[in-house]
Amino acid sequence: MGAAKPRTQLWFCLFVLVFLVTGERPSADPRFFSPASTVRAFWSALSSDTPELALECFIGVGHQSADSHLLHLPPMDYIEVRNLTVDTKGTGFAVVRYEIHYRVKGGVEGAFRAADEVARVRGEWRILKPVNTPPRIIRVPVPAPRRAHVAPGPDFASARFAGDTRAFAAAVVDRPGGAC
Helix, strand or coil: CCCHHHHHHHHHHHHHHHHHHCCCCCCCCHHHCCHHHHHHHHHHHHHCCCHHHHHCCECCCCCCCCCCCCCCCCCEEEEEEEEEEEEECCCCEEEEEEEEEEEECCCEEEEEEEEEEEEEECCEEEEEEECCCCCEECCCCCCCCCCCCCCCCCCCCCHHHCCCHHHHHHHHHHCCCCCC
């Protein structure tokens, strides 16, 4: 009877190790807490020109030389992830669809739609691969040109000064309040 007690304790310890310790733990890194946060972390790392952090968002990449794996973006005013939707595909897999809106320094705006497959690995969501459809370009509305807030004076387009800029300048200077 004395040998049964250690054997029971041994079985109990094995049970705890097998069933309780081997389960998935939640992610400690907030960048990989959900499929959406992983995609946002990837684009945030690209926009801040930190390719090492962008590579951490993928499965099985880890800390490697980022120069040969990622493209470098031109200088940007902003990059935003918008209209993000997550479609779960069973446990541990999802497809994330989203739009990227950006403005290149200098004022050129653009947008496109993309999608990535993500998977849960050891409690963290990582990008598995992009969905095999080419990104779809989205039309970005062009803002209307700005209008002058002050109407030009009566001498601005008069026929007598058309083509003769010296005569126009002399008339403006001779006018009361016209000289600077």
